[in-house]
Amino acid sequence: MNKKVDDISWYHGKLSREDAEDLLKQESEKNGLFLVRDSISSIGDYVLSVIYNKEINHYQIRRHVEDAFFSIDERIKFHGLDVLIEYYQSTPNVLCEGLILTEYVKGSQPPHDSRLLGRTNLLHRATLGGSLEVVSALLKTDKPPDVKDQEGRTAAHLASMKGYDHILERLIQCDANVNLRDSAGYTPLHYACQNNFPSTVKLLVQQGGANVQARHTDSGRVPLHEAAERGHIDIVRELISLSAPTRPRNKDDATPAQLARMNNHIECAEMLENYKHRVTRTEKSKWYHGTLGRQEAETMIKEYATKNGTFLVRFSERNKENVLTLYYDEDFYNYIINANKDGFLYIDDGPYLDSLEHIVEHYSLMQDGLPTVLQYPVPPKPKPPVPEFSTMPRPKRKNKIVESEPSKSHDYIPKCYPSQSQNIPLTCDIIASNNNNYNEKDERYIPLERLTRGALIGEGEFASVYEGTYLKNNGQMIKVAIKTLHPEQMQSSKGEFLREAEVMMKLDHHCVVKLIGLSEGPPLLMVQELLPLGSMLQYITTNSDRINPNYEFKIWAAQIAYGMQYLEKNELVHRDLAARNILLASKNQAKISDFGLSRAFGQGHQYYQAKEGGKWPLKWYAPESYNYGQFSNKSDVWSFGVTIWEMYTFGQTPYGDLKGSEAIKLIEEGERLKQPESCPDHIYDIMKRCWEYKATGRPSFQELVDIFTTDSGYMNIKDLVAEVNLV
Structure with missing residues (x-):
C-alpha cells in the first residue's frame, strides 16, 4: 500500500471485476482503498474500484473526445486521469457520503496518453536539442513517444514549438499522438500556428492526423484563432486549404477574423471575411426530409441502416428549426441547426457555416463535438407528385416581402468536378456499336468515332455532361460539351432528350447555347458548344x-x-x-x-x-x-x-x-x-x-x-x- 499523493502507481491495466475485488480484499478492508483498471465494456475508459463499508464499489471513468479528459458520472471533467484521482484523494464526500480515496494497491503508472503531467526525459531533451539521431535511437528502444514532461508536453509539442519537421515526422512514424493537450491546454498544432510554421502545420494535419478544430481547454480557441490573432496569414491559408472552417468560435463566440481585426491584422481579417467557400459535393436530395417528427426520423433510420454515422436532416415543427438526427452506438442524437443574426448556420458551439450542405459536409469530415462523423445519409422516401394544377383559393393579396434564407442549396444544381485530363474515346468507354443514320453532308448527326470524352463537368438527375473534343469533317478539332442520359434513364427519358435536341436544332442565336449535333447511339449523345465558365x-x-x-x-x-x-x-x-x-x-x-x-x-x-x-x-x-x-x-x-x-x-x-x-x-x-x-x-x-x-x-x-x-x-x-x- 502507498499513501503518497504524488505517486501514481495505482493502475492495474486489464484486470477483470472479479480479480480487482479479490486483490482489494487480500490487501485490506479499509475504507478508501482503491485501484484503477481498464474498462472491459468500453474501450478507452477506466474503472475506479474502491472499498467502502466492507463492500467494493466500481465507478466508470469516462474518457471524453480524443484527448485525456475524464469524468465519473459526468460530474466534473478533469484533464488527466492522474488529476482526477488526485482530486478524489483530496476531496471527501463526493463519490458518496464519508468516502475519500486513501491508500491504493500498488500497480504501475497509467498510460502516458491518459496523464496530464510527467517528467522530462531524454526524448524531451533530444527533441529540444534538434537531434534527429538521438531521437531515432531512443524510439528504437521502444521509448513511448507520448510521455509527458512536467508541463504536460510530449515530444510532438516540443518539436512543433520549434518547427523541427524532421523530428516531428519521425515521431509521427512511431505513432505519436499529435492531438494530446498539455497542461496549458494546447495541442502541437496550436503551437505550430502560434510560432508561424506553415510546413509544420501541413505535416501535423496531413501525416499526423491533427484535428484542425481541436479546442483550447479554457478559451475554446482552435488553431485558426491562434494564427489569425497573430496575423500569420500563411498559416491561415494553409489551414483553410486543409479544410479548416473559416468561422470557428471560441467560448466568447469570437471568430478568427474578429481576433485579427482586434489586433489590427487587417489583411488577414479581410481575407477571412471575404473568403468564398467552394460548392459542396453533397446534395440535400440525399438526406433532407422536410417536416419530420423525431420518432419518425428514428424509425426511418432504423429501417434504413443501424450503422454508426447514419443520419438525416429534417425540419422540426416543434422547434421551427432544422434538426440533424444521428445514430451512434445504439442511440440517437438530435442536434438543432441554429442560425445566427447574419444567417450562418451552426450546431452547438461549432463553426458558423453557409448552408445545410456545408453543415453536412463539415461534419462528414470531422466530428467537431459529435459522437462520430456523418457517414451514411438516409434518403427521403419518394413523395406523391405535386398535383398537376393547384385549385387553391386566391385570398386577398397583401404587399409583404418574403425574407429569404441565405441557403446556397438548389434542387437542380448540377454536380461539378475538377477538370481532369482523361481523354477516353467514347467508342471504347460507353458504346460498342454505332447506329447513326449518318450523312456525310449533315454534320448534325455525328459518328461516335469523331468524339473523345474528357472530364465530367456536370451531372443532373437524368443526364451527365462531359468536356470533350469533336473532329469535324474538315479535320478541325474543337472542344465541345457532350451530354448523355444515365443508363437507367435511357428508356423513360429518351423522348424528352430527343425533344430537347429537336428544339435546340432549330435555334441559332448568340445568346442561346448552340447544339452542334446529335449522336443517336445507343447511348443518345447531344453535342453542344462548350462554355468555359x-x-x-x-x-x-x-x-x-x-x-x-x-x-x-x-x-x-x-x-x-x-x-x-x-x-x-x-x-x-x-x-x-x-x-x-x-x-x-x-x-x-x-x-x-x-x-x-x-x-x-x-x-x-x-x-x-x-x-x-x-x-x-x-x-x-x-x-x-x-x-x-x-x-x-x-x-x-x-x-x-x-x-x-x-x-x-x-x-x-x-x-x-x-x-x-x-x-x-x-x-x-x-x-x-x-x-x-x-x-x-x-x-x-x-x-x-x-x-x-x-x-x-x-x-x-x-x-x-x-x-x-x-x-x-x-x-x-x-x-x-x-x-x-x-x-
Missing part, C-alpha cells in the same frame, strides 16, 4: 468578389432577355429559366441552355397548355403556370425576374428552404421575394413588375432588353453589350 449559378456563388453587379449582372440580364425575345419570336416557351440554366462563355457573354421543358405554342395559340405534371421548378413559376398549367412568354418573364433575383443575391435559393407548395401559398397571399442587398431600387422595381399576378401586367422581353441595354439608373451599358454583338 460553366453555370452562371456556380460562377456567382464562387466568384462574388470578382463581379461588379453594375456591369456583369446588367450585361447578362440584357443577354438573357434578348435570347428569350428570340425564343418568343420562334413561338417557344422555355419553362425552366433559372440561374442554373444560364451558361457563361465569358464574363461578357451569357447564354440560355437546358431546353428539356421547352415547348412550342401551337398554331393560333398564345400559350402552351401542359397536359401532365412532373418535377416542376415551382419556385420559378408564375401563378397561371402552377394553377392552370398555362405557359407563355409572360410566364417566362416571371421566371426571368426570379433569375435576376438569384444574380443579385449571388446564388441564394428563392424562398429559402420552403417547399414549392409553401412558396405558392406566399405568392397567392401577395408576398414577393425580398430586395437583395446589392440590388439597386430601380432593378428591384423591374423584378416586382415581372412578378405581377396578372400576366398582362408584366413587361415584355423587348421592354426588358431596352431597360437593361439603356440603364439610365447607373450607367449606359449599351456600348458595353455591343462589344458582344448584343444589339
Whole structure:
C-alpha cells in the first residue's frame, strides 16, 4: 500500500471485476482503498474500484473526445486521469457520503496518453536539442513517444514549438499522438500556428492526423484563432486549404477574423471575411426530409441502416428549426441547426457555416463535438407528385416581402468536378456499336468515332455532361460539351432528350447555347458548344468578389432577355429559366441552355397548355403556370425576374428552404421575394413588375432588353453589350 499523493502507481491495466475485488480484499478492508483498471465494456475508459463499508464499489471513468479528459458520472471533467484521482484523494464526500480515496494497491503508472503531467526525459531533451539521431535511437528502444514532461508536453509539442519537421515526422512514424493537450491546454498544432510554421502545420494535419478544430481547454480557441490573432496569414491559408472552417468560435463566440481585426491584422481579417467557400459535393436530395417528427426520423433510420454515422436532416415543427438526427452506438442524437443574426448556420458551439450542405459536409469530415462523423445519409422516401394544377383559393393579396434564407442549396444544381485530363474515346468507354443514320453532308448527326470524352463537368438527375473534343469533317478539332442520359434513364427519358435536341436544332442565336449535333447511339449523345465558365449559378456563388453587379449582372440580364425575345419570336416557351440554366462563355457573354421543358405554342395559340405534371421548378413559376398549367412568354418573364433575383443575391435559393407548395401559398397571399442587398431600387422595381399576378401586367422581353441595354439608373451599358454583338 502507498499513501503518497504524488505517486501514481495505482493502475492495474486489464484486470477483470472479479480479480480487482479479490486483490482489494487480500490487501485490506479499509475504507478508501482503491485501484484503477481498464474498462472491459468500453474501450478507452477506466474503472475506479474502491472499498467502502466492507463492500467494493466500481465507478466508470469516462474518457471524453480524443484527448485525456475524464469524468465519473459526468460530474466534473478533469484533464488527466492522474488529476482526477488526485482530486478524489483530496476531496471527501463526493463519490458518496464519508468516502475519500486513501491508500491504493500498488500497480504501475497509467498510460502516458491518459496523464496530464510527467517528467522530462531524454526524448524531451533530444527533441529540444534538434537531434534527429538521438531521437531515432531512443524510439528504437521502444521509448513511448507520448510521455509527458512536467508541463504536460510530449515530444510532438516540443518539436512543433520549434518547427523541427524532421523530428516531428519521425515521431509521427512511431505513432505519436499529435492531438494530446498539455497542461496549458494546447495541442502541437496550436503551437505550430502560434510560432508561424506553415510546413509544420501541413505535416501535423496531413501525416499526423491533427484535428484542425481541436479546442483550447479554457478559451475554446482552435488553431485558426491562434494564427489569425497573430496575423500569420500563411498559416491561415494553409489551414483553410486543409479544410479548416473559416468561422470557428471560441467560448466568447469570437471568430478568427474578429481576433485579427482586434489586433489590427487587417489583411488577414479581410481575407477571412471575404473568403468564398467552394460548392459542396453533397446534395440535400440525399438526406433532407422536410417536416419530420423525431420518432419518425428514428424509425426511418432504423429501417434504413443501424450503422454508426447514419443520419438525416429534417425540419422540426416543434422547434421551427432544422434538426440533424444521428445514430451512434445504439442511440440517437438530435442536434438543432441554429442560425445566427447574419444567417450562418451552426450546431452547438461549432463553426458558423453557409448552408445545410456545408453543415453536412463539415461534419462528414470531422466530428467537431459529435459522437462520430456523418457517414451514411438516409434518403427521403419518394413523395406523391405535386398535383398537376393547384385549385387553391386566391385570398386577398397583401404587399409583404418574403425574407429569404441565405441557403446556397438548389434542387437542380448540377454536380461539378475538377477538370481532369482523361481523354477516353467514347467508342471504347460507353458504346460498342454505332447506329447513326449518318450523312456525310449533315454534320448534325455525328459518328461516335469523331468524339473523345474528357472530364465530367456536370451531372443532373437524368443526364451527365462531359468536356470533350469533336473532329469535324474538315479535320478541325474543337472542344465541345457532350451530354448523355444515365443508363437507367435511357428508356423513360429518351423522348424528352430527343425533344430537347429537336428544339435546340432549330435555334441559332448568340445568346442561346448552340447544339452542334446529335449522336443517336445507343447511348443518345447531344453535342453542344462548350462554355468555359460553366453555370452562371456556380460562377456567382464562387466568384462574388470578382463581379461588379453594375456591369456583369446588367450585361447578362440584357443577354438573357434578348435570347428569350428570340425564343418568343420562334413561338417557344422555355419553362425552366433559372440561374442554373444560364451558361457563361465569358464574363461578357451569357447564354440560355437546358431546353428539356421547352415547348412550342401551337398554331393560333398564345400559350402552351401542359397536359401532365412532373418535377416542376415551382419556385420559378408564375401563378397561371402552377394553377392552370398555362405557359407563355409572360410566364417566362416571371421566371426571368426570379433569375435576376438569384444574380443579385449571388446564388441564394428563392424562398429559402420552403417547399414549392409553401412558396405558392406566399405568392397567392401577395408576398414577393425580398430586395437583395446589392440590388439597386430601380432593378428591384423591374423584378416586382415581372412578378405581377396578372400576366398582362408584366413587361415584355423587348421592354426588358431596352431597360437593361439603356440603364439610365447607373450607367449606359449599351456600348458595353455591343462589344458582344448584343444589339
